Amino acid sequence: MVIANDTEIKKIWQLLETVTDPEIPVLTVTDLGIVRDVKINGDSVEIIITPTYTGCPAMDMISMNIRLVLAENNYKNIRVTSVLSPAWTTDWMKEEGKRKLKEYGIAPPNPKQQVCNDKLFAADEAVQCPHCSSHHTHRISEFGSTACKALYQCDDCKEPFDYFKCH
Amino acid sequence: MTDQELIKRKLDYSLHLADTTLILSQRNAEWCGHGPVLEQDIAITNISLDLVGQARNFYQYAAELINQSNDKPIHPATEDSLAYLRTEREFKNCLLVEQPNEDWAQTILRQFFFSNYQFLLYQELQKSNDRQLAAIAEKSLKEVTYHLRWSSEWVIRLGDGTAESHQRMLQAIDELWRYTGELLNAAEYEKEAGTDPSLFQPQWLSKVKEVFDEATLPVPEKTFMQSGGKTGTHTEHLGFILTELQYIQRAYPDSQW
Ligand SMILES: [Zn+2]
Numbered sequence: 001m002v003i004a005n006d007t008e009i010k011k012i013w014q015l016l017e018t019v020t021d022p023e024i025p026v027l028t029v030t031d032l033g034i035v036r037d038v039k040i041n042g043d044s045v046e047i048i049i050t051p052t053y054t055g056c057p058a059m060d061m062i063s064m065n066i067r068l069v070l071a072e073n074n075y076k077n078i079r080v081t082s083v084l085s086p087a088w089t090t091d092w093m094k095e096e097g098k099r100k101l102k103e104y105g106i107a108p109p110n111p112k113q114q115v116c117n118d119k120l121f122a123a124d125e126a127v128q129c130p131h132c133s134s135h136h137t138h139r140i141s142e143f144g145s146t147a148c149k150a151l152y153q154c155d156d157c158k159e160p161f162d163y164f165k166c167h
Numbered sequence: 168m169t170d171q172e173l174i175k176r177k178l179d180y181s182l183h184l185a186d187t188t189l190i191l192s193q194r195n196a197e198w199c200g201h202g203p204v205l206e207q208d209i210a211i212t213n214i215s216l217d218l219v220g221q222a223r224n225f226y227q228y229a230a231e232l233i234n235q236s237n238d239k240p241i242h243p244a245t246e247d248s249l250a251y252l253r254t255e256r257e258f259k260n261c262l263l264v265e266q267p268n269e270d271w272a273q274t275i276l277r278q279f280f281f282s283n284y285q286f287l288l289y290q291e292l293q294k295s296n297d298r299q300l301a302a303i304a305e306k307s308l309k310e311v312t313y314h315l316r317w318s319s320e321w322v323i324r325l326g327d328g329t330a331e332s333h334q335r336m337l338q339a340i341d342e343l344w345r346y347t348g349e350l351l352n353a354a355e356y357e358k359e360a361g362t363d364p365s366l367f368q369p370q371w372l373s374k375v376k377e378v379f380d381e382a383t384l385p386v387p388e389k390t391f392m393q394s395g396g397k398t399g400t401h402t403e404h405l406g407f408i409l410t411e412l413q414y415i416q417r418a419y420p421d422s423q424w
Binding site: 151 | 206207209210213214216217218219220221223224298299301302303305306307308309310313316317319320323378381
């Protein structure tokens, strides 16, 4: 019984690896580290996710896409529930996800934030340019095209780029 | 207090937190497409998005409390019904957040006063024995840290900027200071079901002093403070906000995107 359940749960995790973030389609929900748990009870499946940002509009779509993928694979009684605590952090993002982000042209989050405190005019984090790998970059704005990104520019290749900010 | 009374207080408190974040989110969203430069337009609308996310969490929790209570309605409450179908007198937001944007200086100052308060509030609230409120506070605190830093830096930039930006900040202080007392003065439901903000009033004021000093702005003397928002008595502005915010649901009930 227990073994059967374990195999089943593994299978669901594999399916979840195909569900992508609608705003950053190279990242899957497992790369992002937002799936907290998978539970099976009889013929019902519960997927527990946690939001990246409280206002992230992608979360509704992600939870719909999870249901869709599971339904396509003949799961019934699918529930996707959201928990807030412990709060998501970019430290939960997989190394694989960080690599894919960089290839996609978005600078991946630095490990453990130095920046998220209330000290004013703090020095910019040293963020590596995803195009030419220079560390010679500066922040244009702390807020970018989506809640999770900040806007940077490279001082060497001059390209502007998104930085998936530490959170 | 009976269990039902405590749930009622907790409901009032959750609605107060929800309404306050929703109304400030709506105000900030008015800047969308009108910001002084593109990056700051994006910043203020990002802050708006964070706030509406917080509001949704608080409304969802409030709806749960209503639907579990003894006098639950025939149609279950939802986050949408609470945001779109309550009247002005039922809204429990602080007066500060409903004040008009006016210019960038007033918008920035309102955000700074508010984020300074919210940063302290969520630090306390995340220790609450109500696990859902604590979780929302813990989750939101990182975002609020960004809001506080961003708005503090702008207060300094404008206060210690040009003669005109300095003058506009003085004008904004004159306009908004009277609404800051209410933020830090507890309503009954805050004392009984939440966190009493008067406990962190000294920290709030010392942060204002620190930032205003750097911005070469004066901290106003003690003066008369407006209040009433937390119990549903609002300035004339809230009605106009709700008219716009609730229009679609009022005109076309239950319509969906
Ligand atoms: Zn570069």
